[in-house]
Amino acid sequence: MIHFEKIHHVSLAVRDLEKARVFYSELLGLREIQRPAFNSRGIWYAIGNQQLHLLEHANGETLRFGAIDTVDGHCAFWVSSYKDTVAWLEQAGIPFEARPQSIAGFTQIYVLDPDHNILEFDAPYESK
Incomplete structure (x- = not known):
């Protein structure tokens, strides 16, 4: 039997590493x-005790072209505040799809990176 301890990292394919660095770092x-x-x-x-790895792969089969599709493969991050995350995304000019009352049991915010990788930001419900 395998005894899993945690997710170590998630890897995402990107077409242009410098363009991806601007999005993820800046x-x-x-x-x-x-x-x-x-x-x-x-x-x-580094994201807490886990890692996100971006791999430049200009013609990879896993690269997406479409819009946000929450049923498609995606990477989810737990964040401390829904409101603060929405405010940050708005200030940075990053388009997003928000679900403040998601039936998932927590809030959900979806964004696309420059290569159309779907990123999900989850946070506890917040009072209005």
């Missing part, structure tokens, strides 16, 4: 961490 404010010298281009980020 707009979202994620903290970049050191990445080993692989024979590929990528960026690693």
Whole structure:
């Protein structure tokens, strides 16, 4: 039997690493961490005790082109505040789809990165 402890990282394919760096580092404010010298281009980020790995793959089969589709594969992050996250996204000019009263049991906010990877930000319900 495998005894799982946690998710270590999620990897997303990106077409243009520098364009992705602007989105993830500058707009979202994620903290970049050191990445080993692989024979590929990528960026690693720390998110709590887990990591997000961006891998440059200009013609990868996993790259999306469509709009937000919450049934499609996506990466979800737990954030501390729905209201603060919405305010940050609005201030940064990042389009989003918000579900403040989601039946999931918590709030949900969906965004697309420059390569149409779907990112979900989840937070506890907040009083109005």
